[in-house]
Amino acid sequence: MVDDIKSPIAVDDKMPPAADLGEIVVAQAGDAELLATLGYKQELRRHYSTIQIFAVAFRWLAASVFITLVSLAMADMASAMPTAGGLYFWTHYYATEKLKNPLSFLVGYSNTIGLIGGLCSIDYGFANMLLSMISIARDGHWSASRPIIYGTYVATVFAHGFIAIFFARVMPKIQSICIFLNIGLVVATVIALPIGKAHNAPPVNPGSYVFGDIENLTTWPTGWAFMLAWLSPIWTIGAFDSCVHMSEEATHAARAVPLGIISSCGLCGILGFLSLAVIASSMSTDIGSILDSKFGQPMAQIYYDALGKQGALGFMAVVATVQFFMGLSIVLAASRQSWAFSRDGALPMSHFFRKVSQHRLMRYQPVRMVCGVVIAAGVIGLLSLIDNAAANALFSLAVAGNDVAWLTPILCRLLWGKDKFVPGEFYTGRFSKPIAWIAVIYMVFAIVLCMIPTGGPDPSPGDMNYTIVINGALWIGALLYYAAHARKTFKGPQTTVGPDDEGKMIAEAEGEEKSAL
Numbered sequence: 001m002v003d004d005i006k007s008p009i010a011v012d013d014k015m016p017p018a019a020d021l022g023e024i025v026v027a028q029a030g031d032a033e034l035l036a037t038l039g040y041k042q043e044l045r046r047h048y049s050t051i052q053i054f055a056v057a058f059r060w061l062a063a064s065v066f067i068t069l070v071s072l073a074m075a076d077m078a079s080a081m082p083t084a085g086g087l088y089f090w091t092h093y094y095a096t097e098k099l100k101n102p103l104s105f106l107v108g109y110s111n112t113i114g115l116i117g118g119l120c121s122i123d124y125g126f127a128n129m130l131l132s133m134i135s136i137a138r139d140g141h142w143s144a145s146r147p148i149i150y151g152t153y154v155a156t157v158f159a160h161g162f163i164a165i166f167f168a169r170v171m172p173k174i175q176s177i178c179i180f181l182n183i184g185l186v187v188a189t190v191i192a193l194p195i196g197k198a199h200n201a202p203p204v205n206p207g208s209y210v211f212g213d214i215e216n217l218t219t220w221p222t223g224w225a226f227m228l229a230w231l232s233p234i235w236t237i238g239a240f241d242s243c244v245h246m247s248e249e250a251t252h253a254a255r256a257v258p259l260g261i262i263s264s265c266g267l268c269g270i271l272g273f274l275s276l277a278v279i280a281s282s283m284s285t286d287i288g289s290i291l292d293s294k295f296g297q298p299m300a301q302i303y304y305d306a307l308g309k310q311g312a313l314g315f316m317a318v319v320a321t322v323q324f325f326m327g328l329s330i331v332l333a334a335s336r337q338s339w340a341f342s343r344d345g346a347l348p349m350s351h352f353f354r355k356v357s358q359h360r361l362m363r364y365q366p367v368r369m370v371c372g373v374v375i376a377a378g379v380i381g382l383l384s385l386i387d388n389a390a391a392n393a394l395f396s397l398a399v400a401g402n403d404v405a406w407l408t409p410i411l412c413r414l415l416w417g418k419d420k421f422v423p424g425e426f427y428t429g430r431f432s433k434p435i436a437w438i439a440v441i442y443m444v445f446a447i448v449l450c451m452i453p454t455g456g457p458d459p460s461p462g463d464m465n466y467t468i469v470i471n472g473a474l475w476i477g478a479l480l481y482y483a484a485h486a487r488k489t490f491k492g493p494q495t496t497v498g499p500d501d502e503g504k505m506i507a508e509a510e511g512e513e514k515s516a517l
Contacts, residue, residue, distance in 0.1 A: 075258035079424030082253035086244035090409035094417030109478035114401025115334035127152035132297040140294035161374035193282035196306030219456030242333035258426035339366035396467035
């Protein structure tokens with residue numbers, strides 16, 4: 001552990017104006033004080049503003065009302081207790097005495113699994129997007145083999161680790177740029193697709209097709225196939241807890257983190273619906289030709305049909321760039337959550353992974369944990385070498401892992417935390433408990449949904465959904481590890497701040513303000 005951390009402001013290359021600096025220092029002192037009340041001393045650098053924290057969890061596709069309710073339930077707790085290990089910390093705080101440690105341990109592992117699974121799925125998607133551009137450039141006469149896809153995926157994961165470690169100072173700016181890239185991509189798509197000039201551009205589809213046509217390509221009943229379509233927004237808006245894990249690097253975390261959670265879901269709902277409506281109005285009605293695209297990416301085919309080769313390459317380049325930075329955001333979130341978990345002695349080799357780097361180029365970074373997350377993602381990604389069913393498990397791995405991690409602390413608060421919950425700056429008031437109950441019921445449904453074979457009730461081995469096998473093995477493995485060893489060492493969130501540390505951290509922040517002025 002690091003025993004003496006100076007104020008993060010001291011390492012900035014460019015100081016803000018004196019008046020702004022004073023506000024920043026006051027906010028950081030308040031953040032440190034709030035963190036100290038939760039038992040932790042400030043070790044990471046606070047350099048993410050509200051808008052930059054919001055960018056960590058930004059997603060493009062359609063939102064769900066139920067996901068927004070989950071985000072509201074999470075925002076209530078995030079404002080009250082903003083810490084990097086939020087989900088398992090909240091579980092331990094609210095759960096009954098006998099279940100505190102095992103439930104907290106399971107949530108921490110499930111959240112780690114979910115975040116690393118999110119990294120795997122995002123970077124695997126990026127690898128396919130990047131390779132689809134080569135296929136477009138070669139007019140569909142080339143397609144990537146599984147080893148090439150995996151090699152591209154691994155290179156992407158390691159690139160994310162390298163950037164997260166050595167470019168930490170500019171990460172907040174990168175997150176801000178991502179906002180404009182995402183919004184710009186949506187706006188450009190909305191404008192370009194309907195007026196596509198390619199010679200084979202499909203005609204604009206009527207509203208009755210966009211909003212009323214249903215094509216069931218599975219052997220499930222249409223009603224259930226409609227419910228399975230929820231998997232798209234469930235996965236797409238499935239990492240807003242990233243904001244929670246950046247709590248200890250956010251200024252005014254009690255406000256920034258809940259606003260980041262809610263804003264990401266809200267904007268996804270608006271932009272996602274708009275994007276999907278325009279795509280449905282502009283794409284070919286021959287769904288099979290899109291799904292079986294020679295480019296390996298349905299969206300690449302839609303761009304190609306409407307805009308031609310050059311237009312498709314240009315848009316896919318922007319889509320791939322956005323996807324790349326999404327992966328970078330998840331590396332940050334996964335490493336911070338796993339670092340917080342190791343800080344409390346839960347992970348194997350916790351004493352190794354809990355260290356925060358003090359190297360000049362990597363200061364205030366959990367470098368070892370970033371490396372651990374990258375290596376874990378590389379190993380899990382080996383599933384993509386097996387077949388499509390195994391590769392698809394990378395996507396559902398994130399959904400199942402995160403939903404268990406989100407559901408448990410919310411349920412613990414409802415069952416046992418009635419008198420323990422103290423609202424923070426953000427609070428949904430009298431609607432808080434109803435929102436939380438709806439969120440719990442929805443997440444139970446979502447966990448079951450992501451384990452159902454999407455093709456039909458009688459899947460072949462190649463169409464089987466292996467989520468329950470993979471997640472089940474990871475969950476059971478975590479509980480076995482807890483029973484065999486971790487129950488002796490993991491006692492829940494551990495205090496890292498001493499009696500005098502809180503005043504010391506505030507005094508250091510005030511001292512930095514005076515020296516800067």
